[in-house]
Amino acid sequence: xxxxxxVLLATVAVxxxxxxWFVARQKFVLDLFDRRFKAYNDVIEAVRPIMxxxxxxxxxxxxxxxxxxxxKFLFGSDVNDxxxxxxxxxxxLQYWTTIYNTQNPQAAQAPDGIxxxxxxxxxxxxxxxxLCEAYMMMPxxxxxxPIEWFHDRNELRKSYGGEPPVAGG
Numbered sequence: 001x002x003x004x005x006x007v008l009l010a011t012v013a014v015x016x017x018x019x020x021w022f023v024a025r026q027k028f029v030l031d032l033f034d035r036r037f038k039a040y041n042d043v044i045e046a047v048r049p050i051m052x053x054x055x056x057x058x059x060x061x062x063x064x065x066x067x068x069x070x071x072k073f074l075f076g077s078d079v080n081d082x083x084x085x086x087x088x089x090x091x092x093l094q095y096w097t098t099i100y101n102t103q104n105p106q107a108a109q110a111p112d113g114i115x116x117x118x119x120x121x122x123x124x125x126x127x128x129x130x131l132c133e134a135y136m137m138m139p140x141x142x143x144x145x146p147i148e149w150f151h152d153r154n155e156l157r158k159s160y161g162g163e164p165p166v167a168g169g
Contacts (some may be wrong), residue, residue: 032074033138039071040132043083044125047090051121054114056094064090079131086124093117 046064050056068083096113099106144152 029138033136036071036074036132036135039067039074040136042067043071043128047086047121047124047128050090050093051118051125054118055097056090061087061090061094075132075135079128079135082128082131086121086128089117089120093121 043064046060046067050060050064064087068080068087071083072080093114096110096117100110100114101107
């Protein structure tokens with residue numbers, strides 16, 4: 001009798017440990033999503049004023065660099081490389097807007113440079129979400145309760161009408 005009780009108790013302990021592991025895993029996935037979503041939004045918020053103004057102020061460049069640094073370890077190299085490219089584009093935009101209407105020999109090229117940089121920053125709002133989409137997915141599915149599982153199995157059984165389905169028709 002005590003042997004069966006020991007086995008039953010061990011089985012219950014294994015079930016509880018499995019459920020705790022699953023809950024911890026779900027919490028980890030949700031926390032990672034929250035951190036990635038915050039980093040994603042921080043980058044978007046740093047680029048938005050640059051696009052709206054069509055020029056880059058020093059504090060905007062600092063905010064963009066800070067947002068990129070905060071997302072560095074949350075995304076893969078594809079996203080990080082793209083963000084570094086956007087940062088370089090913002091620096092180029094700052095350069096072109098600074099020399100526009102000056103005596104600089106390259107000032108004649110500034111409108112084209114501003115246009116190219118601005119176009120790339122506008123494209124950011126479609127490219128960046130597409131790159132981050134793979135990292136923002138939450139593949140974890142909700143686990144059905146035993147009552148839901150039994151209910152579904154019972155509905156499936158009832159759909160047979162008491163007889164198993166006939167193969168082929």
